[in-house]
Amino acid sequence: MVREIEKEAGIPVVQIATIVPIMLTVGANRIVPGVAIPHPVGDPESGPEGDRKKRRELLQRAFKAMSTEIKEQTIFKD
Amino acid sequence: MRLELHNALVKEIQWGEKTSLKDNVLYVNREEAIEVVAADENFADVQLELARPGESVRIIPVKDVVEPRIKLEGGTSFFPGFCAPMEPVGEGVTFVLKGASVITCGPIVAFQEGFIDMSGPASPYNPFSETFNVVIVAEPVADLEKHAYERSLREAGLKLSVYLADQCKGTKADNVEVFDKGSIVEENNKYPDLPKITYFCMSITQGLLHDTFLYGADMKSIVPTLVHPNEILDGAMVSGNCVSACDKNTTFHHVNDPIVLELYKRHGKEINFIGVIPTLESTVLAGKERTTWMNANLARQLGADGVVISEEGYGNPDTDLCMNAKKCEDWGIKTVVISDEAAGVDGSSQGLADATPEMDGFVSAGNVNEMIEVPAMDKIIGFPEAIAYLSGGASDSLREDGSMYVELQSIIGSTNELGFSKLGCEWV
Amino acid sequence: MTYRVVHYINQFYAGMGGEDTAHVPPSSRDGIVGPGLQLQNLLQGEAEVIGTVICGDSYYGENMEKAQAECIEMIKAFKPDMLIAGPGFNAGRYGVACGDICAAAGEMLGIPTVTALYGENPGVEMYHKKTYIVETSDSARGMRDALSRMVTLALKLLKKEKLGTARFEGYIHRGIRKSFFHEKSGAERGVDMLLKKIRGEAFETELEMPVFKKIDPAAPIADLSKVTIALCTSGGIVPFGNPDHIRVSSAEKFGKYNISELKDLTSENYESIHGGYDRVYANDNPDVVLPLDIMREMEKEGVFAKLHDFVYCTTGTGTAVANAEGFGQAIGKELKEAGVDAVILTST
Known part of the structure; x- marks a missing residue:
């Protein structure tokens, strides 16, 4: 899905998900590793504040990913 | 370690005054059996039903299936950590009601439940159309939290199966199967030239209706470990119900694990079966990395030449499957995986979420998306409208005449990845 | 005849x-x-x-x-x-x-x-x-x-x-997978295959490993403060009640939902219908899968110009790759027409 959106629209698509190998396999170009399968962009176990903080951090990383020139599939770890 | 399974064959099931086995007929005292499970305060209502092979009966939504067993020697009760105290299993004598099953059914907990037809086109796809079944239909009290409801139903199935076996255990067995295998050192000395084979039993460990228990421990919280194959056959593993119905390993599947039985059959002849590694499918990447490294390393420490790897579920566990295969192959340990495919309703889609070139020995248990039309049944045990919410069903699956048009994945055990059935998938 | x-x-x-x-x-x-x-x-x-x-x-x-x-x-x-x-x-x-x-x-x-x-x-x-x-x-x-x-x-x-x-x-073969009953069980076929592999004999896998497609990365965003960003998810987050009847697995369609009036996803307005994970967290707070709350905050802070008025949602579990590709093409086309500059897609 991620690959086809990027191909069709010609715009950067950042995928946030937990299982990085699957994203690499299906052809996502800009990859941000998520927290866990049931909550990829949050950390509910650390309470409401920790959860929101984690979400903000991951989104900031996504913004960085979409603003970065890349030549190949890239994992944005920080 | 020596385990004897004393199989008493069940060829018919009826309600009776006393729960007992007589001339291969299992009689069940309905009221007494209901009492065994109805004491749970989480249940508002408990009903029992019988379902026999060939009957026009549909059971829906099914959570788990359990084979009635009990220890006669070398232990107490069955299922350590649940019905039995925390004690090792795999030795002594176990009594089995072979041909009978306890099936748990009740209003939907989540999407990962399925159905069983006792006759018709769906029946060859599940092994429980061939067993004589006692079905528990339990309704939860209002607003019961879902994890609590799941636990109560899971334990109800275990309790009832132990009760049935306990009441019948005085009956003489029709046949005895012996599983006898020493320590790894002993077997290595006996069979120095046979290839050493182990087995990774990948188990879903991802939360509600995606959990598996080993000696009562929620496997989410453990790291992979080595067990003797007898322990698997003697109730060490319990299903915390399901993933999609098609490829969940029910508790019945675990005690009858076909990979364990197949490897045992060839032990001392073609192979040296060095043990089973029950392992997990984590929800986080670090967990997947950790467990697959530990599996491969355990295999290496054991000097394994080859490993059979079974998956449970599909989607993200495909990554665990790839990692297990790749890490073993990289260390020179040969692998074969048993998995299924989500190849789309028409079979023309790529069927795996993840792939790796090392996974070159792949046994396919079928396409979970393949469609099947099933006719109406005379009797429904449970809640037919649940099909709208199950994986493999849809809001329009159930037609007015009671027939259904569904994916194979809504049938319990249809594409079981322990390779329990003969179903497979091929190119056309 | x-x-x-x-x-x-x-x-x-x-x-x-x-x-x-x-x-x-x-x-x-x-x-x-x-x-x-x-x-x-x-x-x-x-x-x-x-x-x-x-x-x-x-x-x-x-x-x-x-x-x-x-x-x-x-x-x-x-x-x-x-x-x-x-x-x-x-x-x-x-x-x-x-x-x-x-x-x-x-x-x-x-x-x-x-x-x-x-x-x-x-x-x-x-x-x-x-x-x-x-x-x-x-x-x-x-x-x-x-x-x-x-x-x-x-x-x-x-x-x-x-x-x-x-x-x-x-x-x-015509590229179609079909289920058949073999003479032997999967377990027996598996052990047979492993023994052949160990002995170095020829063996036939039952599914060749697929080759997945790759594409060249799109050009990056030059100025974040001027762009419109859309949110998509395959994590099964939908308006409460699942109005489009999207399947819990093997999805055959995606939903498009107007979120222009929403600041936060809660257990009252949205839910998870995904059949592949424990949904307790996502039902309690759908933002952990579809991060609307923080996106709104960052939009307000001016980190980026605008959050696209529509989110696109489906379930990824058991969904055929061909279907997923089709969803991607349809969504990509709509986003392009709507002038969206970048996408954040979350998956479970």
């Missing part, structure tokens, strides 16, 4: 000449020509070759649309029950013509079609999904064997008999 078969061959097998006559346009003759004689014999009266359509390889290759249309008219005139083309062995242009005319006849005339080609013939890659291609040797030395296997398959198709696997029936 005797089935009516039309046979397609090239100028060479029709005895019209080799490369020098490869430009001859299509022609039609009653009855058998060239290898049609052997074909007729093998059919043993169960079917009859009632006509032969012949076309020069270069003519077909250089005027594909025209040649196809002309040949189809000639084939149609025979009112056939089936088309058999070739065998084309490893002849490139002939193989493509055989594949193309079979695919066209199947689609336009609604009749079964069979051809026979060498595995590496370019016609195989192009047409194996649209017709039955029996695998042959690379040259006409294998004519008899090829014709005999084509006839076996052709008669089954004509009689509408149930076909076994591609491997069993001897044709190059």
Whole structure:
């Protein structure tokens, strides 16, 4: 899905998900590793504040990913 | 370690005054059996039903299936950590009601439940159309939290199966199967030239209706470990119900694990079966990395030449499957995986979420998306409208005449990845 | 009844000449020509070759649309029950013509079609999904064997008999997976396969590892503060009540939901219907899968210009890759038309 959106629209698509190998396999170009399968962009176990903080951090990383020139599939770890 | 399974064959099931086995007929005292499970305060209502092979009966939504067993020697009760105290299993004598099953059914907990037809086109796809079944239909009290409801139903199935076996255990067995295998050192000395084979039993460990228990421990919280194959056959593993119905390993599947039985059959002849590694499918990447490294390393420490790897579920566990295969192959340990495919309703889609070139020995248990039309049944045990919410069903699956048009994945055990059935998938 | 078969061959097998006559346009003759004689014999009266359509390889290759249309008219005139083309062995242009005319006849005339080609013939890659291609040797030395296997398959198709696997029936598979019951259980097949692998013997996997497609990365965003960003998810987050009845697994569609009035997803307005994970967290706070709350905050802070008014949602579990690709294409097209500059897609 991620690959086809990027191909069709010609715009950067950042995928946030937990299982990085699957994203690499299906052809996502800009990859941000998520927290866990049931909550990829949050950390509910650390309470409401920790959860929101984690979400903000991951989104900031996504913004960085979409603003970065890349030549190949890239994992944005920080 | 020596385990004897004393199989008493069940060829018919009826309600009776006393729960007992007589001339291969299992009689069940309905009221007494209901009492065994109805004491749970989480249940508002408990009903029992019988379902026999060939009957026009549909059971829906099914959570788990359990084979009635009990220890006669070398232990107490069955299922350590649940019905039995925390004690090792795999030795002594176990009594089995072979041909009978306890099936748990009740209003939907989540999407990962399925159905069983006792006759018709769906029946060859599940092994429980061939067993004589006692079905528990339990309704939860209002607003019961879902994890609590799941636990109560899971334990109800275990309790009832132990009760049935306990009441019948005085009956003489029709046949005895012996599983006898020493320590790894002993077997290595006996069979120095046979290839050493182990087995990774990948188990879903991802939360509600995606959990598996080993000696009562929620496997989410453990790291992979080595067990003797007898322990698997003697109730060490319990299903915390399901993933999609098609490829969940029910508790019945675990005690009858076909990979364990197949490897045992060839032990001392073609192979040296060095043990089973029950392992997990984590929800986080670090967990997947950790467990697959530990599996491969355990295999290496054991000097394994080859490993059979079974998956449970599909989607993200495909990554665990790839990692297990790749890490073993990289260390020179040969692998074969048993998995299924989500190849789309028409079979023309790529069927795996993840792939790796090392996974070159792949046994396919079928396409979970393949469609099947099933006719109406005379009797429904449970809640037919649940099909709208199950994986493999849809809001329009159930037609007015009671027939259904569904994916194979809504049938319990249809594409079981322990390779329990003969179903497979091929190119056309 | 005797089935009516039309046979397609090239100028060479029709005895019209080799490369020098490869430009001859299509022609039609009653009855058998060239290898049609052997074909007729093998059919043993169960079917009859009632006509032969012949076309020069270069003519077909250089005027594909025209040649196809002309040949189809000639084939149609025979009112056939089936088309058999070739065998084309490893002849490139002939193989493509055989594949193309079979695919066209199947689609336009609604009749079964069979051809026979060498595995590496370019016609195989192009047409194996649209017709039955029996695998042959690379040259006409294998004519008899090829014709005999084509006839076996052709008669089954004509009689509408149930076909076994591609491997069993001897044709190059059409890219479709189908479930069958084997003689042995999966466990037994698995152990058999492992032992062969360990002994270094040949073994046949039941699913070759797929090759996934890759694309070049799109150009990055130059100025974040000016862009519109859209949110998508395959994590099964939908408005409470699942108004579009998106499936809990094996999704066949995606939902498009207006979030322009929403600041936060809660257990009251949205929910998870994904069949593949424990939904307790996501139902309690859907933002942990579809991060609307923080996106709104950052929009307000001016980190980026605007959050697109619509989110796109589906479930990823058990969903066929072909469906997922289709969703991606449809969503990509809409986002492009809406002037969206970048996408954040979350998956579970």
